[in-house]
Amino acid sequence: DAGITQSPRHKVTETGTPVTLRCHQTENHRYMYWYRQDPGHGLRLIHYSYGVKDTDKGEVSDGYSVSRSKTEDFLLTLESATSSQTSVYFCATATSGGAGREQYFGPGTRLTVT
Amino acid sequence: QQQVKQSPQSLIVQKGGISIINCAYENTAFDYFPWYQQFPGKGPALLIAIRPDVSEKKEGRFTISFNKSAKQFSLHIMDSQPGDSATYFCAASTRNDMRFGAGTRLTVKP
Numbered sequence: 001d002a003g004i005t006q007s008p009r010h011k012v013t014e015t016g017t018p019v020t021l022r023c024h025q026t027e028n029h030r031y032m033y034w035y036r037q038d039p040g041h042g043l044r045l046i047h048y049s050y051g052v053k054d055t056d057k058g059e060v061s062d063g064y065s066v067s068r069s070k071t072e073d074f075l076l077t078l079e080s081a082t083s084s085q086t087s088v089y090f091c092a093t094a095t096s097g098g099a100g101r102e103q104y105f106g107p108g109t110r111l112t113v114t
Numbered sequence: 115q116q117q118v119k120q121s122p123q124s125l126i127v128q129k130g131g132i133s134i135i136n137c138a139y140e141n142t143a144f145d146y147f148p149w150y151q152q153f154p155g156k157g158p159a160l161l162i163a164i165r166p167d168v169s170e171k172k173e174g175r176f177t178i179s180f181n182k183s184a185k186q187f188s189l190h191i192m193d194s195q196p197g198d199s200a201t202y203f204c205a206a207s208t209r210n211d212m213r214f215g216a217g218t219r220l221t222v223k224p
Contacts, residue, residue: 004157033212042120042203042214043158056210090157101146101207105157 003027004106006091012112019078021109023091025071031094032074033058033103034066036087043090049074081113117141118206120215127222133191135218137204140185144206144213149178149189152201152217161202162189194222 003026013019023032031050035043045058047066055066063085065077078085088110092103120137127133139147148163164171164178164187171178177190191198199222204215 040216041116042118042216044214045212048210050210058211059213092157101209101212102148102160102163103212105150105159107155107157 004091004093004104006089006106006109008109009107010110012114013081014114015082016080019081019111019113021076021089021091021111023074023076023106025074025091025093027093027095027104028071029093029095029104030071031096032068033092033094034064034074034076035090035092036060036085037090037108038087046076046089078111081111083113085111086113087111116216117213118204118215120204120218122218123216124219125221127194127220129194129196129222129224131194131222133194133198133220133222134188135202135204135220136186136188137206137215138184138186139206139213141206141208141213142185143208146207147178147180147187148205148207148212149176150203150205150214152203158203191220194220196222196224198222 005024007022033048034046037043044060049055049068067075090108091106094103149161150158151161152158175192180187201217
């Protein structure tokens with residue numbers, strides 16, 4: 001978890017409200033990722049970024065948007081939260097999308113949508 | 115459709131025994147196969163990884179065996195210890211996409 005923080009760590013919100021999760025890294029890694037973790041599904045990629053202002057969709061991107069205005073920050077927004085988005089969200093970073101490709105994960109954010 | 119299938123879901127091993135977790139993948143474009151270890155309340159951490167040009171990689175008590183023709187790979191934990199009790203995830207990756215297995219909860223009994 002060194003060098004990667006996520007905020008908030010826990011959040012309870014109501015259906016229909018917007019939610020923004022923040023990932024902050026001090027590693028100066030170019031690549032950043034947002035995953036959700038659900039029982040029986042492992043981790044699933046939501047969106048990723050390969051540089052400032054450069055983002056792309058992952059496997060489960062519907063209902064989520066992201067923004068990256070600085071190397072160190074990657075924001076995940078749920079425009080209108082639904083109960084199906086109750087999950088644990090992990091941010092990850094990597095130095096490269098090519099060779100090596102080791103991803104470093106943050107501590108996670110537990111989101112509950114009631 | 116899960117692109118990486120992992121088994122078993124849970125595994126109980128006695129201290130000193132061998133833990134074996136298996137994964138199978140479908141997409142032949144995957145070219146990087148890591149294993150992650152996750153303790154409760156923590157994010158996953160890379161344990162060991164392999165590329166498809168080798169059939170085995172060993173780091174301490176942890177070994178990955180890789181069978182490219184069968185599209186299968188496995189993690190072997192030798193001399194399992196109670197401190198190894200955690201959830202293990204296999205994954206398969208292309209340049210910009212990493213797909214995870216569903217995870218195996220390993221319990222090592224003292």
